[in-house]
Amino acid sequence: MSKVLSIxxxxxxxxxxxxxxxxxxxxxKAQIFGLLGPNGAGKTSLIRIVNQITAPDAGSVLIxxxxxxxxxIQNVGYLPEERGLYRDMKVGEQALFFARLKGLSxxxxxxxxxxxxxxxGIQGWWHKKVQELSKGMAQxxxxxxxxxxxxxxxILDEPFSGFDPINANRIKDEILELRDRGATVICSTHxxxxxxxxxxxxxxxxxxxxxxxxxxxxxxxxxxxxxxDVHLVPFEGMALxxxxxxxxxxxxxxxxxxxxxxxxxxxxxxxxPNELLQALMQIGTVRSFEELLPTMDEVFIEAVxxxxxx
Amino acid sequence: xNKIGLVLARDYAARVRxxxxxxxxxxxxxxxxxMAVFVSFMSQHDGADAKPLAVYDQSGMFQGAIQSAGxxxxxxxxxxxxEAAKARIQTGDRYMGLLYIPATEPFDADYTQxxxxxxxxxxxxxxxxxRLENDFNNFFTNYKLQRSGVTQGRIExxxxxxxxxxxxxxxQDTRRISALAAPISNAFxxxxxxxxxxxxxxxxRSVLEEKLSRVVEVVISAVKPVQLxxxxxxxxxxxxxxxxxxxxxxxxxxALLFGAxxxxxxxxxxxxxxxxxxxxxxxxxxxxxxxxxxxxxxxYNSIFAAIGAAVDNxxxxxxxxxxxxxxxxxxxxxxxxxxxxxxxxxxxxxSLIPLTxxxxxxxxxxxxVPPWQLILSMALSVGFFFFMVWVAARIYRxxxxxxxxxxxxxxxxxxxxx
Numbered sequence: 001m002s003k004v005l006s007i008x009x010x011x012x013x014x015x016x017x018x019x020x021x022x023x024x025x026x027x028x029k030a031q032i033f034g035l036l037g038p039n040g041a042g043k044t045s046l047i048r049i050v051n052q053i054t055a056p057d058a059g060s061v062l063i064x065x066x067x068x069x070x071x072x073i074q075n076v077g078y079l080p081e082e083r084g085l086y087r088d089m090k091v092g093e094q095a096l097f098f099a100r101l102k103g104l105s106x107x108x109x110x111x112x113x114x115x116x117x118x119x120x121g122i123q124g125w126w127h128k129k130v131q132e133l134s135k136g137m138a139q140x141x142x143x144x145x146x147x148x149x150x151x152x153x154x155i156l157d158e159p160f161s162g163f164d165p166i167n168a169n170r171i172k173d174e175i176l177e178l179r180d181r182g183a184t185v186i187c188s189t190h191x192x193x194x195x196x197x198x199x200x201x202x203x204x205x206x207x208x209x210x211x212x213x214x215x216x217x218x219x220x221x222x223x224x225x226x227x228x229d230v231h232l233v234p235f236e237g238m239a240l241x242x243x244x245x246x247x248x249x250x251x252x253x254x255x256x257x258x259x260x261x262x263x264x265x266x267x268x269x270x271x272x273p274n275e276l277l278q279a280l281m282q283i284g285t286v287r288s289f290e291e292l293l294p295t296m297d298e299v300f301i302e303a304v305x306x307x308x309x310x
Numbered sequence: 311x312n313k314i315g316l317v318l319a320r321d322y323a324a325r326v327r328x329x330x331x332x333x334x335x336x337x338x339x340x341x342x343x344x345m346a347v348f349v350s351f352m353s354q355h356d357g358a359d360a361k362p363l364a365v366y367d368q369s370g371m372f373q374g375a376i377q378s379a380g381x382x383x384x385x386x387x388x389x390x391x392x393e394a395a396k397a398r399i400q401t402g403d404r405y406m407g408l409l410y411i412p413a414t415e416p417f418d419a420d421y422t423q424x425x426x427x428x429x430x431x432x433x434x435x436x437x438x439x440x441r442l443e444n445d446f447n448n449f450f451t452n453y454k455l456q457r458s459g460v461t462q463g464r465i466e467x468x469x470x471x472x473x474x475x476x477x478x479x480x481x482q483d484t485r486r487i488s489a490l491a492a493p494i495s496n497a498f499x500x501x502x503x504x505x506x507x508x509x510x511x512x513x514x515r516s517v518l519e520e521k522l523s524r525v526v527e528v529v530i531s532a533v534k535p536v537q538l539x540x541x542x543x544x545x546x547x548x549x550x551x552x553x554x555x556x557x558x559x560x561x562x563x564x565a566l567l568f569g570a571x572x573x574x575x576x577x578x579x580x581x582x583x584x585x586x587x588x589x590x591x592x593x594x595x596x597x598x599x600x601x602x603x604x605x606x607x608x609x610y611n612s613i614f615a616a617i618g619a620a621v622d623n624x625x626x627x628x629x630x631x632x633x634x635x636x637x638x639x640x641x642x643x644x645x646x647x648x649x650x651x652x653x654x655x656x657x658x659x660x661s662l663i664p665l666t667x668x669x670x671x672x673x674x675x676x677x678x679v680p681p682w683q684l685i686l687s688m689a690l691s692v693g694f695f696f697f698m699v700w701v702a703a704r705i706y707r708x709x710x711x712x713x714x715x716x717x718x719x720x721x722x723x724x725x726x727x728x
Contacts, residue, residue, distance in 0.1 A: 048711070052531065053527060053530050053711065054711065070534075073531060076531070078527075078528060080524060080528060082524040082527075084523060084524040084525035084527050084528040085523070085525055085528075086324070086520075086523075087523060088328075089324065097316065097320050098532070100316050101532035101533060102532055145528070
């Protein structure tokens, strides 16, 4: 796969404060790339550099293998976390203004704005002023502004904030469709459930440094604790106590019914899942057996904790 | 350049569509007309409602002779004791003071003229004392001439009032031009102040709003900060020119509509003013006005835009506004004396310094300025504008993304080197 964006050893300083320290990452074409990190980690600084709002103090940024140049901005769409719209401007005029700023001709801008307004169901707002819109409505407009020039690279900072579940889902579908049509999406968010739902790859930045980089499944595997969720119906006269070699505990959230167990078993070093499965089969009928992978929430917290201890 | 145009068009449309634009466009001419009527009314009635001056004329010779002391009313008291009269004036609040004219028996003009006194609780204005002194001088001159045997008729016949004809080498009446130049100079001063300061503050607020609403982050991901800033300040100049053009049209329209309805005397005055205007270098005045209007707004707006970008709330703008106001205030106050003496050293220097020249030079232009001074002043204005845009753009591009703290002057200086 070709790299759409490469960040190579980028550092950024504001006086004595280090916002980014030697950060490198690569974003593949048609990938949804999660840019994660606690508040103040340096995500926004990185986004501003890619958007050419600021320049790095060290390192380089490449777009499709070329050094970042002003003309690249025509191929970047940006949805900022804190929404930026002119409050006293009409919705339609505002979208046209930003489309023209991104290099579209007047006719093309009008056609694209109409297309996206219809697609997002906001055609009727054309003559409304932004100050009359709710937060969710303004968010939809901002999303339309970010995508209407069909950017090859789309940077979304907290794209789901302010949306109700129905509209959040709609935006999620739009993002997935943009990806399927070849757009590359960088998604910066704190909402880990949305990371799991849409991201192919994640990078975690903490205290200006990159501390984690990989495909979502790979990252989860890195942080897994070898815990298995088992649903077991013991044979007559057999009990869980037969699992003496394993570290297990009954799941409190499992529904209780006579004769069945739901347990979480954590493997000790040198124990294998097959060994556990064989032991389980000795004492009962295994209804289900599944390895528990950490959620992205847990990965995030664990990675930041480990980084703090290093 | 196209992006500057897009920003300019958006800002221009946003400004002229605001209700405040319509209100100020209509209200300011009305306010100015109201002010002119008020000032003219007040000057006609100047002193009429002031307290009268009591006169204790021991000689009894001055009633009638000093009645013409300007518009200051004089009330002659009975001469029944000076001390009692003084006490009455001090205890009551009816008179502004007591004018005492002593007398000897027989009347000795030399003694009396040296012993006239004006008693008052508060200092009396110099204009009142000058007018009184003038009246007394006329009286004593007449009195002494008559005593020497000159008849009143001869005195009147000898009274002369010379009025020097003021002309330029083109034989034009410069007295009429001067009389017209003073109010035009004042009008230019006011307009320059209004456009430079009020429009500058508007640009500052607009930049600050863009910063606070974070819309600037979206905009400068598509345009360079300097393009955004230039688009905004060019839009400000265009809005100013639009407003000024509307005023010209309104004045022209009003002249056409109501010109015929003016009383003959007023119509004559307007006609005279119009004729005099035709004798002046109106095209140069107009060119100078548009030039200083544009470069004044451009230069000050770039400073105001930098201030708006550097801070993140209205309160923090105050310390910077104060400093920017100083050259404007100096130019405003100086323009009052420049209108009296256009070629003074102060007028010369302030009309060359770019931060004061838009106001100071426009106060001088109606009286005529040597071409080399005008050209030098304009060249300095253009050069300073480019320098100021460079400075402002550097502050703007750093400040626009800085939140949470008020920058010091030292920090602003550091931003120039980023």
